[in-house]
Amino acid sequence: MKDKELTTEQKIKYVQDTLFVISGKWKLPILIAMNQGCYRFRDIQRSVLPITTRVLSRELKDLEENKLVIRTVYDAPKTVEYTVSPYCKSLKPLVDEMIKWGQNHRRKISGK
């Protein structure tokens, strides 16, 4: 664990793992919306429009498999609730970097 010296191949592998989990058109928008307080399926859909139920359903499953989202079913009244897991917080530094970089990049490309 104190082995900070990664080979180039390892670095590439880990970066690709990360990309695999968070990339795609909707995953981060969904997580950001959920962090804003959306926890019901339709609420999430409405705040990440125009995503379809089909795609949202698959994305939530992927996120659940990666332990970033927790799906809970309550009865009385029967409802389904999605929440970001505690583990999901570990993404924050990464997402913050992405926001920062994207913001700066837009300035850079659109001629300052």
Place this chain on the structure above:
Amino acid sequence: MKDKELTTEQKIKYVQDTLFVISGKWKLPILIAMNQGCYRFRDIQRSVLPITTRVLSRELKDLEENKLVIRTVYDAPKTVEYTVSPYCKSLKPLVDEMIKWGQNHRRKISGK
């Protein structure tokens, strides 16, 4: 510029911008290889195998359009050289975060 308060929509937009620039199977592997000292087309290809010339060519163009890579043509002897731009250094914190997160995530998923 001191406006740190971004709306959810802005955050999502910037994150998507960033993803658009760096995602895909090869972009970061290429940049990592170039940082390791590869600057000739064939050198880059060999260190990011099994990428094909077709894909490498397109990726380098994309990276050039995003000002992350600089393409220089020399004559006498006529050679083409690709280098990472100074601006590319701005990606380092992000890529480091991705390496870190991916490494930890692998542990997390593969049952610790």
Place this chain on the structure above:
DNA sequence: CATATTGGTATCCTATAGGTTATTGATATC
């Protein structure tokens, strides 16, 4: 009891990313 909303699934379709293979003209090497 009729209608709307919930959390989805089933089909089908399109666009894009990426892969395969062959070829190019220009130089370099033997």
Place this chain on the structure above:
DNA sequence: GATATCAATAACCTATAGGATACCAATATG
């Protein structure tokens, strides 16, 4: 002068991501 290497491009193919539309059973609401 033949062969190999360079930096690509062309034509074609496949797999996957994502979108369109319809539908479902279960519950809630008017």
